[in-house]
Amino acid sequence: MTEDEINDLVYKLQSLLPRPNDDPLLAGWIDLQASASKLLRETCSHIRRxxxxLDGLSEQLAGLIATMDADSAEAEIVRSLLRS
Incomplete structure (x- = not known):
């Protein structure tokens, strides 16, 4: 998932959050909206982390594979892990 895709998802999800108006019966929605918005930000931050x-691990794996003998037992283990 790219940064642009995450930002697009955040925008779409924020549009689904309840919007309070001047109705006093909806005053509690402000707190709910703030909590939902905070949860959304934290979730997106976690996805980014x-x-x-994952990018770092992928680079490490690519480096490891590049130094392996393609016919070695270690290479076969890596291939079997990637298949599962």
């Missing part, structure tokens, strides 16, 4: 971590 996971994506960066």
């Amino acid at each position: 996971l994506r960066r971590e």
